[in-house]
Amino acid sequence: MAIEQLTVQGLRNLQAVDMQPGTGINLVCGPNASGKTSLLEALHLLALGRSFRTQKLASIISSGGESCQLFARITTAGGASMPLGMCRRLDGDHETRLNGENLRSTSELAMLLPVQVIAPSGVGLLEASPGVRRQFLDWGVFHFDERFYGLWKQAQRLLKQRNSALKCGTIDASVRASFEPGMVQVSGQLDELRSAYIEALEPLFLASLKRLVEIPDLHLAYYRGWNRDKGLQQVLDETLARDQALGYTQRGPQRADIRFTIDGANAAERLSRGQQKLVTIALRLAQGQLLGQSIEGGRSKCLYLVDDLAAELDWQHRQQVCQQLLELQTQVFVTAVNKTELATAWPSGTALTCFAIEHGKIQLDDS
């Protein structure tokens, strides 16, 4: 999967972007406030229907504008080239067309254009909320096993039913019998898929991390959302009174998490900020690597959006991250203020496609 051509109009300060990225490493360099992060945001919006910076569409659409338009020609994992267009309007109206047909669900897009964001200035996965780590986990499982999405949707629907019965005070034995067995079954299946994913991810993560930084006792553990030695039905029975008082279900796959520990203590309290960032980067590199392996022939590749790498990592770590990104043999967009600082971090001989961006205008930079 790669973006062959991209045009953007009316997104933040990007007024008339028209670029043909390379299929490998793309550097986007320019001064502060030139539009670097906005360009990555445009790519993210195209791939997932949402930004990685904000939930508010109004802040993404150029001030004074009514809509933003994105168009890309993409090569799919199967090698087909197809047009993808998106329009997002201030009033919430939106349209996405792939190969001339309207797309109703963003999950179809997410399947087609897997994206990883490495934005070292953001909160790392270790100190993020469990919800963010769950999102990270589920991104991986979604691309790893095609059964996941259907099960996840089913689990969401059943949980909603139970929570609304808890809230309205209508929960009794017969109401519970109408959806709890289903919840127990679907939750067990979700747990199996997530657990298998973590098992596959862990060795890749540890190998990637080892090349970045030595943290010998770091341990990664998957928490399924309820007690390991109890069945979910038993847990639901035991927590019913408290669930009723709170008005929602406390335990279940909706609480799944990945926990990082060192000698039994929360790793976020032991590691430096730099180490935490490297752990997050290693996790994201490992996810891309696993995705590349999981589909036959490694055809499913992930697009990497890497913001401001030079600003956050020292020279040695920057070089190591670039090396690992290169090994993924996938399309990468990396931004920096200083071109030399970024361009020299790649192994010598790396083919780089460089773009210069200024005041929201982007052009090929072959200097």
Ligand SMILES: Nc1ncnc2c1ncn2[C@@H]1O[C@H](COP(=O)(O)OP(=O)(O)OP(=O)(O)O)[C@@H](O)[C@H]1O
């Ligand atoms: N909705 C909007 N309409 C117009 N301009 C906007 C909007 N939102 C943000 N901007 C402006 O777009 C410009 C580009 O922002 P962006 O964050 O992409 O810059 P950047 O190149 O990543 O900068 P830095 O190096 O500081 O991270 C900024 O001047 C910002 O104020």
Ligand SMILES: [Mg+2]
């Ligand atoms: Mg930026």
